[in-house]
Amino acid sequence: MSLLICLLALGWPLHAEGGAPIKMPVAIRFGILPVGNAAESREQWQPLLQDLEKRLGRPVNIVSVSSYAGLSGAIKDQRVDIAFLSGRLATEAIEHQHMSVIAQFVRGDGGKGDVAILVVRADGPINDLKDLLARPGHWRYARGEMLSVAGYVAPEAEVFASRGLNSDTFFAGVRVGNHQNNALAVANGEVDVATNDSPDLDLFRQDFPDEASQLKAIWRSRPLPSEVLVVRDAMPAPIRNALIGFMSGYGHSPGAAGERERANLARIPALTGFAPADNRVLQPFVDMEFLLIREQAQHGQWVNEHAREARLTQIDADYQKALRDLLRH
Incomplete structure (x- = not known):
């Protein structure tokens, strides 16, 4: 990474010869869910994100990690502004890290999910x-x-x-x-x-x-709903709106530009585009997560039946709260 990009990513000001600050655009940090390995994921996304740089008029730095836990940690440490996430990471980001869904992946068959x-x-x-x-x-x-x-x-x-x-x-x-x-x-x-x-x-x-x-x-x-793009709620509205417009229109430009965009999308496994979406698309993941937790509690070892029932009651209450939190954003 060049010194200029490093300075932009850190938000440090640059100065002209006379000492007056030069306003430079701050970089957007894009977190990528690891598919294959970190280097492969970076290579797959690079052409699309280069186009995003041009649209936003600011650098887009890739935060590419080797594990789900690594990406979760980067989000918690405020090192990511926008991220490509699967359901469980996305719900975690929304519930605890002040982020929101802006788009959902559209797969090669036109669907928005996989198995x-x-x-x-x-x-x-x-x-x-x-x-x-x-x-x-x-x-x-x-x-x-x-x-x-x-x-x-x-x-x-x-x-x-x-x-x-x-x-x-x-x-x-x-x-x-x-x-x-x-x-x-x-x-x-x-x-x-x-x-x-x-x-x-x-x-x-x-x-x-x-x-x-x-x-x-x-x-x-x-069928599982496909991955989503989430952004920080604090992202300025003009940047957020430009980002949404870019994602929803990418791959649909006329002529040679559209062909190039579709080729860039094809580099990312099974992706043909993005559909506008909000946090509600994550409810199936919340449902599945709590189904798993409930089944594990139901079949677990407990000191007595009262303890089991108390745990199941708490899980049901937590599930309802998770839905409220998800839909409130």
Whole structure:
């Protein structure tokens, strides 16, 4: 990063020869949810964000991290102004970090969502979900971070907690990684089953066709709303409005400009554009999160039934508060 960009990012003033301050635009810091690895994510987004720089008339610096936890920490530390997030990170940012949804991803098929997937080797001993669940303590599992909806929350809620199970104790071993590395682990025989999602699995087929041919899906979740863009509530209205206008119109310019924009969008897995949205698109994630928490409490070990019921009552109250907080913004 150049010295000029560093100064802009920090908000430091520059001065002319006579000492008078020169007003320079402060950089916008764009946080990217890690897909594959941090370097890949940065490369995928760079052309689009260069166009955003031109529209806003100010630098856009990429905050690219290697984990969901890293991006969550960057948001908490006020190092991110706008971010591409999945449901759980987005709800956390809205509830605790004074941010709001401005747009939702539109996928390659025109939809605004995807599905979580469990994958195994096509030539392996697991043919379906019944085979998987029939042998507790036997298989090796690779999943996403706990902040990942497709990598943890959806399969945990729909496959394990709904049956009174916990994946951390059900399997013989559990490893945590991103979708790409987990799929490779299955293909290489290092684990028996792994979580993934539809856009990342499509990207894996492009990048690793031989390994992808060795995989098959044994479970798919209900449709999950796709990722969103969130911005800080303190962002000045002119910048916010310009940002919304840019995102909603990107890929729809006429002629060669539109073709170039669509090519830039295609660099980002399964993305064809952005649809205007607000915090209400996150309610399905809140519903799923509390379903998981409730199922875990329902099937957990308690000193007595009264303690269980008290916990379930508190979870229901927390759920209603989370909905109010989400819809109030």
